[in-house]
Amino acid sequence: EDQVTQSPEALRLQEGESSSLNCSYTVSGLRGLFWYRQDPGKGPEFLFTLYSAGEEKEKERLKATLTKKESFLHITAPKPEDSATYLCAVQAPWGYGGSQGNLIFGKGTKLSVKP
Amino acid sequence: DSGVTQTPKHLITATGQRVTLRCSPRSGDLSVYWYQQSLDQGLQFLIHYYNGEERAKGNILERFSAQQFPDLHSELNLSSLELGDSALYFCASSVSVGRADMQYFGPGTRLTVL
Numbered sequence: 749e750d751q752v753t754q755s756p757e758a759l760r761l762q763e764g765e766s767s768s769l770n771c772s773y774t775v776s777g778l779r780g781l782f783w784y785r786q787d788p789g790k791g792p793e794f795l796f797t798l799y800s801a802g803e804e805k806e807k808e809r810l811k812a813t814l815t816k817k818e819s820f821l822h823i824t825a826p827k828p829e830d831s832a833t834y835l836c837a838v839q840a841p842w843g844y845g846g847s848q849g850n851l852i853f854g855k856g857t858k859l860s861v862k863p
Numbered sequence: 864d865s866g867v868t869q870t871p872k873h874l875i876t877a878t879g880q881r882v883t884l885r886c887s888p889r890s891g892d893l894s895v896y897w898y899q900q901s902l903d904q905g906l907q908f909l910i911h912y913y914n915g916e917e918r919a920k921g922n923i924l925e926r927f928s929a930q931q932f933p934d935l936h937s938e939l940n941l942s943s944l945e946l947g948d949s950a951l952y953f954c955a956s957s958v959s960v961g962r963a964d965m966q967y968f969g970p971g972t973r974l975t976v977l
Binding site for chain 2: 782784789790791792793794797835837849850851852853854855856
């Protein structure tokens, strides 16, 4: 069964303390890996899409990287406003289990950044 | 603002009842996906519609059904509600199907079954 595993489940950082979040996946035939940010009670907010191993994308203090079996979300010098749950998702292979594009989500990493 | 709208924002109802959740996709998006988010399960795919046709089903109970209308808005119908159906329900839309294009999520409907 395809799985997406995120670690750690929760991460507490001091403001300015850089760190990384991990997302490992077992789906074969990856069509895309997505990172979302979710604030409590809100809908997931799109951050990045990665398509192939070696690809990197950056946005402000966030940088996402992709290898053949995992992705990292690096957070550089985080601020309290970066506190949120970060979700990783992979797009199910076409036709796999009838899939036509739905996302398979990990359970997320809850990030808290203290001032 | 993702451009995806969902109504209502909150819904409180009793066991055994039936409710309808509504989703309007972003302008131009033909695909609508429904997801359920509960505390212990995370985000789970329920069902996918593309241009009015059902394309895929995920972990959707038989008590749940959905449809997409000619104007592309979608409704998720939940019947014979149980306590365990309490969750956040999100819809997401994307331009097409078959490409790894991004899905934009709505703000969600929080369903509480008492």
